Amino acid sequence: MSLPVPAERSVVDQIRLPFLESLAAEWEAGRHDNALVMLRERGVSKDLIRERYSGRYPFELLQxxxxxxxENGLVGRAHFEVTDTALLVADNGAGFSAKHIRAISTLGASTKDPETAIGYKGLGFKSVGEITDQPQIVSREHWFEFSAARARAAITAVTGELDHDFPLPTYALPFPTSPEDFGDDARRVQDLLDGGFTTVFRLPFRESVSREAPWSSSTTSTRPRPRRRS
Structure with missing residues (x-):
């Protein structure tokens, strides 16, 4: 059975395209400095978050x-698995809705209730930037990714070439993704969905990341501990 491609992709377009249109309007109006400052501020914030959460991405994904x-009144269940090319993380939560995608695409925004959620600020997910430049999310009808390469291509199509180390706001630009983007992991992603998980994160390893990290075994299943209440 082939992995189905969700038809609904308008949410990621509604987030990404206005950002690029605003950037283009600034650029075409000759306000290049304003546009570059905006890009740099968002990009630097992304890097600061990654540094702040260094070493914490497994815990953040459990949270x-x-x-x-x-959100569904369930005990959390998570599955961690290392493949030849990526870390797969699956959970049995409510899945991603349009509001979740908008929240994860906005610095510091979150749909989580601070009274009931552990990581309510919505920043922790960005910690996966420690191991990947292309986090991919498969959740019911919403399939999308944040790709440093695709973000750079889309932005420089407006601005022209930028320095290689110019910080860019990768997480402001969600892109649609498809099974072809998962390579040899496509079948495994489908198996996890068929096994009752509602969301699968595929985190392709950056070349500098060891395939032995973060887990000593290739597959680990765990239930997050209930949060202690004061």
């Missing part, structure tokens, strides 16, 4: 699984 399950 996300717990919080997502709480």
């Amino acid at each position: 996300n699984a717990e919080d997502a399950a709480a």
Whole structure:
């Protein structure tokens, strides 16, 4: 059975395209400095978040699984698996809706209730930037990714070439994704969905990341601990 491609992709377009249109309007009006400052500020913020959460991405993903399950009144269940090319993380939570995609695409925004959710600020997910430049999310009808390469291509199509180390706001630009983007992991992603998980994160390893990290075994299943209440 082939992995189905969701038909609904308008949400990611509604987030990405206005951002690029605003950038283009600034650029065409000759306000190049304003546009570059905006890009740099968003890009630097992304890098600062990654540094702040260095080493915490497994814990942050567990927190996300717990919080997502709480939306459905369930005990959180998460599955971690290392393949030849990526870390796969699946959970049994509520899945991604349009509001979740908008929240994860906005610095510091979140749909989580601070009274019930652990990582309510919505910043922790960006910690996966420690191991990947292309986090991919498969969740019911919403399939999307944040790609540093695709973001750079879209932005420089407006601005022209930028320095290689110019910080860009990768997480402001969600792109649609499809099974072809998962390579040899496509079948495994489908198996996890068929096994009752509602969301699968595929985190393709950056070349500098060891395939042995973060887990000593290739597959780990766990239930996040319930949050202690004071």
